[in-house]
Amino acid sequence: MHRAWWKETVVYQVYWRSFYDTNADGYGDLNGIVEKLDYIQSLGATMIWVNPFYASPDKDNGYDISDYYAIMDKAGSMADFDRLLEEVQRRGMKLMMDVVLNHTSDAHPWFRESRSSRDNPKRDWYIWRDPVNGGPPTNWRSYFNPSAWQFDPQTGQYYLHSFAIEQPDLNWRNPEVRQELYRVLRFWLDKGIDGLRLDAIALLAKPDVFADVEQPEDIRYLTNHPGLHEYLQEMHREVFRHYDILTVGEAAFVTPQTGLLYVDERRRELNTLFHFEVLDEMPEWDLPRFKRIQRKWAEALKGRGTNSQFLNNHDHTRQVTRYGNDGAYRVQSAKLLALMLHTLPGIPYIYQGEEIGMTGVRYDSIAAYQDIAMRNKYAEEVGKGRDPNEVLRSLQPLSRDSSRSPMQWNAQEHAGFTTGDPWIRVNPNYREINVEAALRDEESVFAFYQALIRLRKQHPVMIYGDYTDISGDDQHVYVYTRELRDSESGEVRWLIALNHSEQQRDFALPDELLQAGMKLLLSNYTDTAQELPQHVQKLQLRPYEACLYVVEGRLRTQ
Numbered sequence: 001m002h003r004a005w006w007k008e009t010v011v012y013q014v015y016w017r018s019f020y021d022t023n024a025d026g027y028g029d030l031n032g033i034v035e036k037l038d039y040i041q042s043l044g045a046t047m048i049w050v051n052p053f054y055a056s057p058d059k060d061n062g063y064d065i066s067d068y069y070a071i072m073d074k075a076g077s078m079a080d081f082d083r084l085l086e087e088v089q090r091r092g093m094k095l096m097m098d099v100v101l102n103h104t105s106d107a108h109p110w111f112r113e114s115r116s117s118r119d120n121p122k123r124d125w126y127i128w129r130d131p132v133n134g135g136p137p138t139n140w141r142s143y144f145n146p147s148a149w150q151f152d153p154q155t156g157q158y159y160l161h162s163f164a165i166e167q168p169d170l171n172w173r174n175p176e177v178r179q180e181l182y183r184v185l186r187f188w189l190d191k192g193i194d195g196l197r198l199d200a201i202a203l204l205a206k207p208d209v210f211a212d213v214e215q216p217e218d219i220r221y222l223t224n225h226p227g228l229h230e231y232l233q234e235m236h237r238e239v240f241r242h243y244d245i246l247t248v249g250e251a252a253f254v255t256p257q258t259g260l261l262y263v264d265e266r267r268r269e270l271n272t273l274f275h276f277e278v279l280d281e282m283p284e285w286d287l288p289r290f291k292r293i294q295r296k297w298a299e300a301l302k303g304r305g306t307n308s309q310f311l312n313n314h315d316h317t318r319q320v321t322r323y324g325n326d327g328a329y330r331v332q333s334a335k336l337l338a339l340m341l342h343t344l345p346g347i348p349y350i351y352q353g354e355e356i357g358m359t360g361v362r363y364d365s366i367a368a369y370q371d372i373a374m375r376n377k378y379a380e381e382v383g384k385g386r387d388p389n390e391v392l393r394s395l396q397p398l399s400r401d402s403s404r405s406p407m408q409w410n411a412q413e414h415a416g417f418t419t420g421d422p423w424i425r426v427n428p429n430y431r432e433i434n435v436e437a438a439l440r441d442e443e444s445v446f447a448f449y450q451a452l453i454r455l456r457k458q459h460p461v462m463i464y465g466d467y468t469d470i471s472g473d474d475q476h477v478y479v480y481t482r483e484l485r486d487s488e489s490g491e492v493r494w495l496i497a498l499n500h501s502e503q504q505r506d507f508a509l510p511d512e513l514l515q516a517g518m519k520l521l522l523s524n525y526t527d528t529a530q531e532l533p534q535h536v537q538k539l540q541l542r543p544y545e546a547c548l549y550v551v552e553g554r555l556r557t558q
């Protein structure tokens with residue numbers, strides 16, 4: 001596959017409202033990102049993705065946009081944005097914006113016009129349907145509500161909202177809508193941004209005819225309808241191809257086969273995608289399943305397209321809590337997950353705080369939760385007569401707010417995030433887990449991420465190497481190789497060995513590796529042997545031990 005800067009990048013995700021507050025209003029802001037750019041740069045990340053900060057009533061934390069050309073007051077001003085872009089790029093990093101094209105806020109002037117009358121010129125910019133038997137047009141659920149349809153008494157029709165009621169879906173069939181959104185993209189790209197994260201991109205196309213489904217709970221019917229790829233190809237033709245950018249689509253409910261349609265380089269749609277076969281479908285750590293997912297994606301995309309690697313973000317609780325061990329092995333398991341994500345094929349994304357091993361927070365009352373998805377779900381379940389405490393307990397682990405608590409900068413009040421009242425409560429463990437402590441400690445999770453990213457900058461095998469899992473269905477141990485043969489790097493083979501358990505585990509090396517010596521490049525234990533001599537039969541891995549070796553000598557490709 002040809003090489004490109006965006007395949008080599010390491011993305012750091014800034015959830016700005018929880019990152020750093022410079023004006024004591026309790027919300028992080030764009031100036032707060034600027035203040036912490038040296039920190040992000042010292043980590044080694046080369047691109048920063050910032051969640052939406054457009055003007056918005058902020059019902060869904062900025063994913064409900066009321067003006068694509070303005071900045072939300074809480075975040076700052078357009079001058080602050082321009083300074084952010086300049087300061088990011090002055091440090092040799094790149095900036096990725098998050099753009100929401102599937103829906104707007106119901107406060108957007110387009111929607112206000114659209115809903116004002118059936119014959120308004122913007123009526124067709126959204127998706128309006130007549131009632132059926134006096135009720136909603138179909139039995140579809142939205143992500144956040146029992147119905148995806150909202151009745152508007154003024155004109156006697158329902159509109160479609162795949163997310164909150166306040167987030168009406170745009171009608172992508174209408175060419176004026178598409179042109180208007182391309183204009184939005186060009187506005188920001190012409191300012192010089194380097195990338196776009198495209199929200200809910202799998203939802204753009206809608207079915208020809210809306211019809212009831214048998215299982216309304218399984219909302220995959222909201223996604224991947226015919227027509228979608230024509231839109232993406234048009235977007236590429238009209239916009240993307242004129243800029244040197246990274247585009248990443250948030251693509252729910254895709255498989256490797258349907259995912260390839262988005263990222264196959266020959267198709268000219270997107271550079272890469274976030275698929276959710278792990279975060280949406282694997283509630284707890286399940287290594288055999290994870291291996292199957294990785295294998296399938298690596299095979300499908302090999303030589304054709306680029307994957308993305310991530311185990312948490314602002315919608316999914318923190319990886320060390322969900323997929324690692326946030327108790328006795330917090331540091332080791334955070335490093336293990338990091339080593340894994342940065343050595344699997346695809347672009348790695350670091351969600352703010354992950355680099356210091358922040359854990360998922362649980363609040364003890366529904367009042368402390370801010371997320372619209374959490375609040376709506378709680379109300380729906382309690383409305384069915386369920387015990388409120390039990391509902392709270394059942395929703396806590398995967399609540400989106402559990403990764404949205406403020407960044408933990410130091411051991412001072414509110415973790416040094418704000419001198420005001422934080423919009424959401426800090427995780428009480430900030431006295432122990434914080435950036436200041438991490439920077440003092442040479443063995444910190446942070447230092448490990450730095451080492452990983454340094455390696456990535458030096459060794460193309462981490463980016464372009466072929467991936468082979470050699471650990472089969474082993475429940476606890478994950479061992480794989482990355483191999484690259486080319487004129488620049490010669491022949492390079494790496495072996496990654498991860499023990500994802502609290503017990504010591506042995507891994508019998510396959511025959512073809514017995515002749516090879518191995519040199520340690522990185523480990524999450526300080527006393528891992530620096531070399532594994534030839535003829536070592538097995539690897540002995542301690543709890544959550546994670547090792548990266550350079551393989552010397554011959555390795556037969558499987």
Ligand code: NOJ
Nearest residue numbers: 060063100163199200315
């Ligand atoms: C995905 C975003 O990541 C999430 O935070 C948001 O609520 C939905 N899309 C709707 O825009």
